[in-house]
Amino acid sequence: MGHFSLSPGSWVQRQDIALVGAKMRSMAAKHRRFFSMRFSLVTLIVFFVCAPLAHAGFGITPPYVNNQRLTRGTVFEQKITLVRSDPSEDLTAEITMNIPGIESWFSVDRGNTFILPKGTTQIPIIVRVQVPEDAEYKTHEGTIRVRTSSAAAGPQGSGVSIALGAQIDVDIEVVDKIYDFSVRKIRLSDLEEGRWKWGLFFPGKIRFLMTIENTGNTDYGPTGVRFEIYDADMETLLETTENTNTIESIPPFAIQEVLAELPTRLPAGRYKAKYTIQKGEEVAQQDVLDVSISTIGSVPGYEGYGFGGLSNADKLKVAGFVGIPLLIVLSLAVILARRRTSRPHVRW
Amino acid sequence: MPYQFGLLRLCQSALQGGEGKSGALILAVISALLFTLLFDANVPNARADDVTTSVTVLNTAPTWTVDAQENIGSSTTTPTNSGSVVSWIGTATDSSGDNYYLLICKTSGTPTANISAAPTCNGGVANQWAVSASTGSGLQATAATTTRETFPFQNELNDWFAWVCDGNNPLPRCNLAFRQGSGTTSSPFVVNHPPIFTAISNDGPVDPGDTMTWNSTASDTDVAGVADTVQLIVCRTSGFSNGTCTGGAWATSTLASSNPATTTTIVIPTQDALYSAFVFVIDNHGHSATSTFQGFNSSFTVNNVAPSVSAATVSLEDTDGSGNLTLVTPSATTGPFRVRFTATDNNSCQATVGNEIATATINVYRSGITQAGCDSSGEYNPNNCYASSSPNFSPFVSCTQDGASCSGTSDTTSTWTCTFPLWYVADPTDTATPWTAENWLTSVSILDDDGFSSGLTEGSTGNEMTSFLAFNVTETAIGYGGLEPGQQNDPLATTTDLIALGNIGLDQDLYGDTMCTIWSAPDSCDTNGINPANDIPVSNQKFATSSVGYASTTAFTLTGSTTPAELLIRVPKTTATSSPQERDTYWGINIPSAITQAGSYLGQNTITAKKSNSSFW
Numbered sequence: 001m002g003h004f005s006l007s008p009g010s011w012v013q014r015q016d017i018a019l020v021g022a023k024m025r026s027m028a029a030k031h032r033r034f035f036s037m038r039f040s041l042v043t044l045i046v047f048f049v050c051a052p053l054a055h056a057g058f059g060i061t062p063p064y065v066n067n068q069r070l071t072r073g074t075v076f077e078q079k080i081t082l083v084r085s086d087p088s089e090d091l092t093a094e095i096t097m098n099i100p101g102i103e104s105w106f107s108v109d110r111g112n113t114f115i116l117p118k119g120t121t122q123i124p125i126i127v128r129v130q131v132p133e134d135a136e137y138k139t140h141e142g143t144i145r146v147r148t149s150s151a152a153a154g155p156q157g158s159g160v161s162i163a164l165g166a167q168i169d170v171d172i173e174v175v176d177k178i179y180d181f182s183v184r185k186i187r188l189s190d191l192e193e194g195r196w197k198w199g200l201f202f203p204g205k206i207r208f209l210m211t212i213e214n215t216g217n218t219d220y221g222p223t224g225v226r227f228e229i230y231d232a233d234m235e236t237l238l239e240t241t242e243n244t245n246t247i248e249s250i251p252p253f254a255i256q257e258v259l260a261e262l263p264t265r266l267p268a269g270r271y272k273a274k275y276t277i278q279k280g281e282e283v284a285q286q287d288v289l290d291v292s293i294s295t296i297g298s299v300p301g302y303e304g305y306g307f308g309g310l311s312n313a314d315k316l317k318v319a320g321f322v323g324i325p326l327l328i329v330l331s332l333a334v335i336l337a338r339r340r341t342s343r344p345h346v347r348w
Numbered sequence: 349m350p351y352q353f354g355l356l357r358l359c360q361s362a363l364q365g366g367e368g369k370s371g372a373l374i375l376a377v378i379s380a381l382l383f384t385l386l387f388d389a390n391v392p393n394a395r396a397d398d399v400t401t402s403v404t405v406l407n408t409a410p411t412w413t414v415d416a417q418e419n420i421g422s423s424t425t426t427p428t429n430s431g432s433v434v435s436w437i438g439t440a441t442d443s444s445g446d447n448y449y450l451l452i453c454k455t456s457g458t459p460t461a462n463i464s465a466a467p468t469c470n471g472g473v474a475n476q477w478a479v480s481a482s483t484g485s486g487l488q489a490t491a492a493t494t495t496r497e498t499f500p501f502q503n504e505l506n507d508w509f510a511w512v513c514d515g516n517n518p519l520p521r522c523n524l525a526f527r528q529g530s531g532t533t534s535s536p537f538v539v540n541h542p543p544i545f546t547a548i549s550n551d552g553p554v555d556p557g558d559t560m561t562w563n564s565t566a567s568d569t570d571v572a573g574v575a576d577t578v579q580l581i582v583c584r585t586s587g588f589s590n591g592t593c594t595g596g597a598w599a600t601s602t603l604a605s606s607n608p609a610t611t612t613t614i615v616i617p618t619q620d621a622l623y624s625a626f627v628f629v630i631d632n633h634g635h636s637a638t639s640t641f642q643g644f645n646s647s648f649t650v651n652n653v654a655p656s657v658s659a660a661t662v663s664l665e666d667t668d669g670s671g672n673l674t675l676v677t678p679s680a681t682t683g684p685f686r687v688r689f690t691a692t693d694n695n696s697c698q699a700t701v702g703n704e705i706a707t708a709t710i711n712v713y714r715s716g717i718t719q720a721g722c723d724s725s726g727e728y729n730p731n732n733c734y735a736s737s738s739p740n741f742s743p744f745v746s747c748t749q750d751g752a753s754c755s756g757t758s759d760t761t762s763t764w765t766c767t768f769p770l771w772y773v774a775d776p777t778d779t780a781t782p783w784t785a786e787n788w789l790t791s792v793s794i795l796d797d798d799g800f801s802s803g804l805t806e807g808s809t810g811n812e813m814t815s816f817l818a819f820n821v822t823e824t825a826i827g828y829g830g831l832e833p834g835q836q837n838d839p840l841a842t843t844t845d846l847i848a849l850g851n852i853g854l855d856q857d858l859y860g861d862t863m864c865t866i867w868s869a870p871d872s873c874d875t876n877g878i879n880p881a882n883d884i885p886v887s888n889q890k891f892a893t894s895s896v897g898y899a900s901t902t903a904f905t906l907t908g909s910t911t912p913a914e915l916l917i918r919v920p921k922t923t924a925t926s927s928p929q930e931r932d933t934y935w936g937i938n939i940p941s942a943i944t945q946a947g948s949y950l951g952q953n954t955i956t957a958k959k960s961n962s963s964f965w
Contacts, residue, residue, distance in 0.1 A: 057678030057849045059818025063959050066779050083818065085678045085849075096909075122676050145857075145912075145956055160826040160863065160889075160951045162844060166817055167857060167958035171779075184809060185663040187690065187763070190755050211663075211670075232557055232616050232694070255670050270557075270616040270694060270760040275660075287660035287808050290692040292617075292760035299755040 056086030060146060060166045065106075065127050067253070068139075068173040069180075071217040074252050076129040080168060082146060083122050090151035091116040093123075099142025099170050105129050106144070106170075115151055127168070135174045144168040180216035183277055183285040184255065190292065190299045193268045200314045203263035204293055205305045206241070210277060211257045214250040221249045224278040225260035229291060234272045239264060244308060263309045268295045409461075409514065409521035410448040413486065414439035416510030417529035418537055424573025426532070427504070427540035428495050429635040434537045435492035436478065438527065440512035442485040450480035450489035451511040453526075454500075459511050461520035467513035474500075477508050482515065495539050497638070504572040505536040543568045543578045545629040545637035552648030556618040556694040559611050562599065562646060566629040566637065567606040576631045577603035580610050583626045586643055591634045598625050603632050617696035617760045619704075620652035620798065653694050654800040655705055657792045661690035661763075662807030664712065664790045673788060673811050675772050678818035678849035679928060683744075683769030687712070687790045689807070690761050697754035697762035699797045704754075708747035708794045709736040710766045711804070714775050714813070715786040719806045723791070730771035730925050736793075744769050764794070771925050776815040776851050782962045788813050818850030819919075819957040826935050826953060833943040837936030838898040840890060846919050846957060847930040853965035854919040854957050856933070857912035860886040863951030870909065870952060880942035884949055888938045893917055898936045912956060921965035 065078045082093065095112045097103045109126040116123050127144065147165035189207035196202075206227065214220055225243045230236060243260040250256045271291045277284040307318065416438030422428040440448045449466050451459050454477060457470025469476040483489035489512075495501045510529070513522035528535040547565035554560045568576035579602070581588070585595030601610035608629070627646045629637040636642060665686040666673050675682045691697070691705045698704060713722035714732040721727060728738035736742050747766035754762040777783045787810040794802045823844045828837055848854050863884040864873035873883050889906040893915065896903050907913045915933060922928040933955075 057818055057820045059676075059678050059816060059850050061674050061676060061816045061818075061850070062672075062778065062814045063817035063852075064779065064815070081674065081676055083676045083678060085680070143958075147954055147956070149952075159948070160828070160860070160953055162821055162824055162826065163952055163954040164819075164821060165857075165954050165956035166819075167956050169780075169959065184811070185665070185688075186660055187663075187688075188661075188761075190753070190759060190761070268615075268758050270692070289658040289660040290656070290690065290761055292692070294755050295758040298758050300752065 056084055056088070058085075058148060058164050058166065059083045060168060063166065064169040064171065065129065065144070066169075066171045067129070068171075068175070069178050069215065069217045069253075070129065070131050070135075070172055070174050071177050072131055072135050072174065073133045074131050074217050076131070076172075076253050078127045078129070079124050080127060081122050081124045082116060082166075084116065084148075085121065087116070087119050087121055090118045091148045092151045094147045094149070095125075096145045096147070097142065099140060099144070102140050102142075102172075105131060105135075116148065129172060131174055137174050137176065139173040140170070141172075142170040144170060175217070177218050178216040179218055179220045179280070181212050181214045181220055181222070181250065181279065181284065183210055183222075184213050185211035185257075186275070186277075186285075186287075186289070188289065188291065190294060190302065191264075192296050192299050192302050192304060193293050194263075194265055194304065195296055200310055200317065201265065202305050203265050203309045203311075205303070205309065206262040206264055206291070208243075208260045208262060208275065209257050210260065211255065212250055213255045214252050217252045219249040219251055221258055222247050222260070222277050222284060223280055225262065226276045226278070227262050227264075227291075228274045228276075229264065229266060230272045230274070232270045232272060234288070238271065239266055244305075261305075263305055264291075264293065265311075266293055268293050407446070407514070407516040407519040407521055408443050409523040410440040410442040410446070410485065410512045411523060412438070412512060412525065412527060413441050414488070415529065416450060416452075416512075416527040417533040419490065419492075419533075421532035422537035422539075423532050424504075424538050427538035427570075427572070427633060429540045429633060430495050430497040430501060430542060433492050433494050434477075434539075435490055436508070436510060436529075437488055437490050438510055438512065439486065439488045440483075440523065442514050442516075444514075444516065445485050446514040446516050447482040447484055448489065448512050448514045449482060450491045451513060451522075452477040452479065452491050452493075453509045453511060454507065456509050456526055458524060459513060459522050461513035461522040462515060463517045463520050464515045466515070467511065467520070467522055469511075477506070497541050501539045502541075504538055504541070504570050506539060508535045508537060538572055540576070540631065540633045540635050541568070541570050542635050543576070543629050543631045543637040545639045545641045548627045548641050548644055548646045550625065550646050550648050553651050554614050554648065555651045555653050556614050556616045559613050560598070560648060561609060561611045562625070562627060563607070563609045564627065564629060564641075565607055568631045570631070575605065576633065577605055578608050578629055578631050578637075579603050580608040581628045581630065582610060582612070582646070583628065584624065586624075586626045586645075588626065588628050588636075588643065591630050591636075593626075593628075614650055616694045617758065618650045618694070619698070619700055619757055620650050620695045621700055622647055622649050650695070652796065652798040652800055655691055655693040655695075655794050655796050655802045657794060657802050657805040658690050658692060659805050659808045661688075662790060662792055662805065663688045663809065664788060664807060664811040666811070672778065672814045673770070673774075674814045675770065675774060675816040675818075675851060677772060678820070679772055681744075681769035681771050684746075684767035685712075685770055687747075687766040687768070687792065687807075688763065689792050689805075690763050691749075691794050691802075692761050693796060694760060695796070696757045697749075697759050698757050702797065703749055703762070704796050705749060705762060705764070705794050706797045708764050708766060708792060709742075710745060710747065710768065710790050710792050711735050712768065712770070712788065712790045714777065714783060715789050715810060716783060719789070719791045719804060723804060731773050731923050732775050734768065734770065741768070766792075772816060772818065772849060773851050773922050773925055774813055777813045778815055780959065780962060781815060781852070782965060787811060813851070815852045815959060816850035817852055817854070817957060817959055818848075819854055820847045820849055821845060821955055822847065828935070828937045831937070831939045833939050834941040836898045836938035839895045839900075840892050840898060840903055840934035840936035841895055842935040843932040844935065844955065845930045845932050846917055846955065847928050848919045848922045849928055851921065853921045853929075853960040853962065854917070855960040856915050856917055857956040857958060858891060858906060858915055858933070858953060859909045859912040859956075860889055860906040860953040861908070861951050862886055863949045865945065865947045865949055867950035867952070873951070880940060881944045884937070884940060884943065884951070886951075888940060889953070890936050890938075891915060892934045893931070895934050898938060903934075903936065906953065909954070912954075916960070918960055918964040 194203040453469035478491035480489035583593030587594030599610040599612035601608040722733035789810040
C-alpha cells in the first residue's frame with residue numbers, strides 16, 4: 001500500500017502496484033499538465049510512494065564474526081543465519097564487506113549475491129576466514145553488510161523505496177597458537193558389569209562421551225579422563241580408572257562429541273563417580289555423576305571390553321598361554337633353520 | 349578204663365567249647381565211642397537179634413560270620429536326622445542251613461527265637477529297634493528302622509545290641525553272643541532332632557542400599573558331642589532343598605547356638621515393591637526345623653525413594669543440539685530448544701508398571717536470575733526466566749524419557765529430553781551485551797511414579813544465548829510529497845520506523861541513491877554522472893532522529909552506499925513480547941533549483957540495522 005501526494009494535505013491512495021515504466025511516465029505527464037494549468041511556469045517534483053509489499057521482519061544471528069584466537073594458517077568458519085518472518089517472495093541478498101586490509105581472508109559459502117527463496121524463513125551462510133601463514137599478529141575490525149531487495153527486475157513501486165539490510169560486525173585477532181577447549185556437555189552410555197570368560201575377567205566398559213568445543217586455534221582435545229568411583233553414598237572409594245583409548249582431537253573452533261572408554265571391575269549396582277577431564281596438566285572439568293552398572297545381558301547393543309581391557313595379570317596369563325608356546329615354536333624353527341644352513345654340503 | 353576218662357575229658361571239652369563245627373564233630377565221635385563201649389561191655393556177644401538205633405541231633409544257633417554294625421555310621425559327628433532311616437547289617441551262618449534274622453535290641457538281654465518267625469528282643473517289642481527279614485545262611489542281613497523326633501527316638505544316644513537267631517522248627521535258636529559294631533558304626537546310634545523354630549521377624553521396610561535384617565527365635569536341644577548350632581536361611585522363593593534355596597537366597601546367617609539372625613544389603617537398584625522372603629532354620633547337620641515357621645513368608649517392602657538428577661548431565665541445547673542458543677524467529681518464539689539430563693532412581697528406571705520416572709519439569713533462566721529467582725510462576729519473564737510453573741511456559745514444555753534409555757530393572761538411570769520455546773526477547777549473553785558474564789542455565793526436577801520429587805537440580809554447565817539482530821521497518825517507501833525546485837521539507841516530517849524484533853538494541857546505518865524519474869536499480873540514475881536537470885543527488889536527502897529543521901546540525905546528510913551514514917537511533921531492546929520497541933527516523937529532501945524536469949522521482953534508500961551499544965538497551 002502506498003501513497004502519492006497531489007498537494008499538501010491531499011493524499012490519494014493508489015492500489016495499482018504494477019505502475020512502472022511508460023505508465024509511470026504517462027501519469028507524470030498527466031500531472032504535469034494538471035499543475036501547468038494551476039501553477040504556470042513552476043516545475044513540480046512529485047514523489048510517489050507506491051510500494052509493492054510491506055516489509056516483514058528480517059534478521060541475522062549472530063550479528064558478528066568474532067574470534068580473538070585465530071592463528072596463522074587456520075580457518076575459522078562462522079555460521080550466520082539470515083531469517084525473515086514472511087517469506088512471501090524471493091529476495092536477493094547482497095553481501096558487501098568493509099574489513100580494511102583483510103577482506104581477502106573472508107569468503108561466504110553462497111557467494112556475495114544469492115537468493116533468499118520464497119517460503120524459506122532461514123538461510124544459513126558460512127563466513128569463512130582463512131588466515132594466511134604470514135598474517136601479522138594483530139586485531140582487525142570491520143563490517144559485513146547483508147542487503148536484501150526484491151529479486152524481481154525493476155522497481156517494485158515508486159518514490160524512494162526502502163531496502164533493508166543488517167550489519168555483521170567483524171572483530172578478529174591473530175595470535176600465536178593456543179591449546180584450549182571447553183566442555184559443553186557430558187553423558188554416559190549404559191553399561192554392563194564385567195564378565196569372566198576362559199578364566200579371564202573382561203571388565204565392564206564405561207563409555208564417557210564429552211561434547212567439546214575447541215576454543216583454541218590448534219587441533220586439541222581432552223588429554224585424559226579419570227573416574228574415581230564411590231559407593232552410592234559417596235563414602236567409600238571403590239575404584240579408580242582411567243581411559244584406555246586415545247581420545248580424539250578436535251579441529252580448532254569446532255564442537256564435537258568425543259569418547260573416552262574406561263574399564264570397571266565393579267559389579268552391577270549404582271555408584272557415584274567423580275570424573276576428571278584433563279587438559280594437559282590442568283583440570284578442564286571435574287564433577288560428580290551417577291553411574292549405573294547393569295547386569296550382564298541387560299543393555300541392548302552393549303559391547304564390553306575385549307582383550308584390551310584385561311588387567312595386566314590377565315594379559316600376562318594370555319601371554320603365557322599363547323606367547324610362550326609360540327615362542328617355543330619359533331625358537332625351534334629358528335634352530336632347525338640354523339642347523340640346516342650350517343650342515344656341511346657333501347660334494348661328490 | 350583210662351580211655352573212659354579220656355572220653356569224659358572229650359565230653360567236657362565238647363560241651364564247654366562246643367561251638368561251631370568242631371564241637372559238633374567231637375560230640376559225634378564221643379557218641380560213637382560210648383555206643384561201642386556200652387555194647388562191648390554190657391551186651392552179651394553173639395546175640396542173634398538185630399537192634400534198631402536212633403538219635404536226635406538238636407538244632408544249633410546261627411553263628412556270626414560278619415559282625416553286625418550300622419550300615420551308615422550314626423555318631424555324634426554324623427547323626428541320623430529324625431525321620432531318616434538307621435540300618436544295621438550283619439552276616440551269620442546256620443549249620444543246618446536255616447535262614448536267620450538279624451535282631452537289633454535296646455538291651456543285652458538274650459532275645460527269644462521263634463519258630464518260623466522273627467525273634468523278639470528280651471522285654472518284647474518295646475525293646476526292639478529293628479529286625480531283618482528272614483535271611484539265607486551266609487547272606488548279609490539288614491535291619492532298619494525310621495527314626496522320629498519322638499519316642500522311642502527322643503534320646504540322642506541310643507544303645508543297640510545285635511543278635512542273630514534262626515526260626516528253626518522245632519528248635520529255634522539265638523546265638524547267645526550279641527554284637528555292637530566297632531568304630532564309627534558301633535553302638536549307640538545318634539538321632540539328630542530338628543531345631544526348634546518359634547518366631548521370625550524382619551526390620552523392613554527398607555530403602556535400596558540399606559541393610560535388611562531377619563531375626564529368628566530358634567534353638568536346638570541336641571548336645572551330644574558338641575552342642576548343635578542353628579542357622580537361618582532366607583530364600584527368595586519357597587523352594588528349599590538340602591539346606592539350599594532353589595530359587596536364590598536373600599541371606600544366610602552364620603551358625604549360632606540360638607536365635608540366628610541374618611542380614612542382606614538391598615541392592616541398588618531395587619524396585620519399590622513387596623518382596624517374598626521364605627525363612628528356614630536348619631542345624632549344623634542340615635536338619636530342618638519342623639515348626640509352622642519353617643518356610644514362612646517373612647516378606648518385606650522396599651521403599652520408594654526419591655529420584656535424583658546428576659547436575660553434570662544437565663545440558664541446555666540449541667534446537668539443533670549443538671552450539672549456542674540461537675533465536676531465529678523475529679517477533680515470535682523459536683524452538684524447540686532442548687534440555688537433556690540423566691535421571692537416577694535407586695528403585696531402577698523401570699517400575700513394576702511403566703517407567704519409574706513419571707514426569708519432569710524445567711526452569712530455564714539467565715544465570716544472573718539464579719535458580720531461586722526462577723522457580724515460581726510469578727517470576728516468569730520472557731526476557732530471562734521461564735519457570736515451569738508459569739502458565740505462560742508450562743503448556744509449551746514437553747518432557748519425555750528417551751526411548752531405550754532404560755535397560756531394565758538393573759539400570760538406575762534413564763535419559764530425558766525436554767523441549768521448549770523461547771521468546772525473541774530472551775536476553776543475550778554473548779559478546780557486547782549487558783550479560784556477557786552470564787549464561788543461561790536450567791534447573792530440573794523429576795517426579796517418580798509415586799510422586800516423589802528430586803527437587804530442583806541446576807545444571808553444572810549452561811549455554812550462551814546468541815544475540816539476535818531482527819527488525820522491521822513498517823514503511824516500504826519514503827514519501828517526500830510534492831515540492832517545487834528549490835523547495836525542501838522543513839522541518840523533516842516524513843518518518844520511517846525501526847522496530848526491534850530480536851533480543852538486542854538497534855542502531856542503523858543509512859545510505860541512498862541518486863534519484864531520477866527513470867530509476868530502476870541502485871546507481872541506475874548516475875551511471876554517466878549526475879545530470880543536474882534530471883537527477884537529485886543523494887546528498888539532498890537528510891535524516892534525523894526528530895523533526896528538526898532541514899538545515900539543522902542534527903539533520904544528517906544521506907550518503908552513498910560506499911560510505912553509509914550512521915544514525916544512533918538507539919532503539920532499546922524489546923522486553924515486552926507484545927509491544928516491540930521502535931524509534932522513528934525523520935526524513936526530508938531539498939529539490940535542487942537546477943531541476944527542470946517535473947515528475948515522479950524514484951530512488952532507493954537502504955536501512956541497515958545493527959547492534960547498538962548495550963548501554964542504550
